[in-house]
Amino acid sequence: MGVPAHAAPRGGITLFLCFLITLLEGFDIQAIGVAAPYLIPQLGLTPSQAGLVFGGGMAGLVVGALTGGWLADRMGRKGLLMVCVAIFGLFTLATVVATGPVSLGVYRFLAGAGMGAAMPSLIAVALEIAPPERRTRTITLMFSGMPAGGALAALFAGTLLESYGWHSIFLAGGLLPLALLPAMAKLMPDSRVPAAVSTTRPDPVQALFGEGRLLITLLAWFTFGMTLLVLYLLLNWLPSLVAAKGLGAVGGAGAAFAFNVGSIIGACGIGILVDRLGPRIPIIAAYPCLALAMFGLAGAETLVPVVVLAGLAGFFLLGAQYSLYGVIPLYYPVNVRGLATGASIAVGRLGSIAGPLVAGHLLGQGLGPSGVALSMVPVVVAAGLSVSIMTIRGRYIEG
Secondary structure, eight states: OOOOTTHHHHHHHHHHHHHHHHHHHHHHHHHHHHHHHHHHHHHTOOHHHHHHHHHHHHHHHHHHHHHHHHHHHHHOHHHHHHHHHHHHHHHHHHGGGOOSHHHHHHHHHHHHHHHHHHHHHHHHHHHHHSOGGGHHHHHHHHHTHHHHHHHHHHHHIIIIIHHHOTHHHHHHHHHHHHHHHHHHHHHOOOOOOOHHHHTTOOOHHHHHHTTTTHHHHHHHHHHHHHHHHHHHHHHHHHHHHHIIIIIHHHHHHHHHHHHHHHHHHHHHHHHHHHHHHOSHHHHHHHHHHHHHHHHHHHHOOSHHHHHHHHHHHHHHHHHHHHHHHHHGGGGSOGGGHHHHHHHHHHHHHHHHHHHHHHHHHHHHTTOOHHHHHHHTHHHHHHHHHHHHHHHHHOOOOOO
């Protein structure tokens, strides 16, 4: 069925607004990482406490992701997205007044819950407005807002954080979402699942595991979990790990900037390749390349190789991860694709919680930054094996 001519401009506006929402999430996730070298000593946090604080934000994302789809069916996507963005902005602002690990952890959890609840609606909107032959690149384009926001946060840290303090980046990260709300109210159309459809939803267990989908579902969950563990470890800890190599906070911000720029290029480039070649070659190849980048990052001691390898890690890591958002739904019937994607993201978010905690634990045990990076290589290899089996065994379902 063709897309009405008037729908294309409105779809472009909607996609841009969704891109801005993911950009704000990326800014916030990177903000806690680049602020950590200043925030941790000022609030007197131990490495383990810092890991718990970072993990608190990820826990909020899990809780939000688990409830977001259910709420969207009752509030409509536009209403839910606006509430989520408002909650996210307000509790990011609250981070400015945090005085210790407890208050900081609570604010990060609530901000994460706001953004996590938006994720199922964002993916559903992207799948709805994208032509089938451009589905993967549309989703990767939307989610490239996350590394773009991360790059902006890294630039902010490199140019302003030293002068204005760690509070300033959370002040910006809280005000920007609130400023986006009027544009969402005016320009974003609402979308709600019709009541007639909602009464015919299949049993979730049968949808995910029935008709031979058990293996694909379990592999998708494992791949998402392992990939997000590495991703959120790097998003939260990369600046601190680079600074601990003796390259300073500015060097850490530079590595974070390179990681996010590489992520944008990788997301768009690998997304295009998946649309043209299918998922097997591009996504499978990304994981051994990522493992090599992590191995090199562990051994690098000077700024230039650290920055280059951080960029390559972002290219392959986010290129694979965001492409999977477009691939996973196609292994399921049309009427359960949203459920399948949401479940994979929610389970994968457990890895996003584990990543910061693992880094904090390893550092607390005396393992240096090189050891933390090296410990991620087997995790990447395991994810690569899982995604290889999934893309080889999986078969697209028409619709």
